[in-house]
Amino acid sequence: MKKLIHILVSFTILLLLWQGAVSLGHxxxxxLPSPVDVxxxxxxxISEGTLFTGVKASMYRFFIGYLLAAFAGITLGLVLGWFRNAWSFVNPVVQLVRPISPIAWFPFIVLLFGIGDLPxxxxxxxxxxxxxxxxxxxxxxxVDQTYIKVAKNFGIGQPHLLTKIILPSAFPVIASGLHIALGTAWVFLVAGEMVGAQTGLGFMIIDARNNLRADLLLAGILSIGLIGLVLDSFIGFAEKQLLKRWGIIGGNNVH
Structure with a gap:
């Protein structure tokens, strides 16, 4: 209840500042349309079905790409984190490719896979x-080496050591990476849809801009922010449920 009050107060202040800027700034x-116009x-x-169609297309692309990235990143990260010598060889390549914006790869992706959902x-x-x-x-x-030593004393070997001991122990840190990845992926989804898609929230914003409809453009932008907020809350809830299941946190410690 307290969190809901904080959200309502912060959004109310934002709307008042927005309306004040429109009224006093002439x-x-x-x-700059007013909150009422937006x-x-x-x-x-909503009445035309444009918002539902855009959200549906964007969420389809987002969940497939994000879940694949989460699965691949966690799986490969567990293996490379455990075999540090292998990571020493892989790390330089990762550090070379990582700073490159995903959008920079877009021309090659379109040439290889065409236009549509896949890019x-x-x-x-x-x-x-x-x-x-x-x-x-x-x-x-x-990960605390004590856990690993105890597991080995009980005869727990691979792959159960990675999945039953190391993953639950490392997950509180991994969860922060999942949060960061979610925000980054959501930003680049919209950017990708602005460049090479005919549906989705990004395309909806570009279409509103081309038609000089600032009210629809801001409505699309706010939709992106609201959905991002919901997604972040959802992954936070899922994280807490996993931590409770693994016994890392108790019900009274969830904030």
Missing amino acids: WNQAL GRGFGEL AIIIIFIAAFFPVLLTTVNAVGK
Whole structure:
């Protein structure tokens, strides 16, 4: 209840500041529409089905790319984090490729795979993969060696050592990488849809811009922010459920 009050107060303040800027700044409505105008824009997008269609297309691409990146990043990160010598050879290549923006790969991706859902999914995968991989490798290196020694004393070997001991121990750190990857992937999904898609929230924003509809453009931008907030809350909830299941946190310690 307290968290809900915080959200309502912060959003109310944001709307008041927004309305104040429109009223006192004498902005052209075509450049900065009021909250009421954007609310009407939301209603128009919902009544025409445009918002639902855009959200559906974006979420389809996002979940496939993000879940694949999370699975690949955690799996490979556990292996490379455990076999540190192998990571020593792989790390220089990762550090070379990681800073390259996923959008920079877009021309090659389009040439190889064409236009459609697949290029956006690949962009999301690239954006989410490296934060998860690096966080997982780092988390494995920080696992308390006492757990590993006890597991070996009980005769627990691979792959159960990685999945039953190391993964639960490292997961609180891995979860931070999943949060970072989620935000990064969501940003680049929208960017990818602006460049090479005919559906989705990114395309909806570009279409509103081309039609000089600032109200619809802001409605699309706010939709992206709200969905990102919901996704972050969802992954935080899923993280807590996993930690409770593994006995790392108790019900009274969840905040």
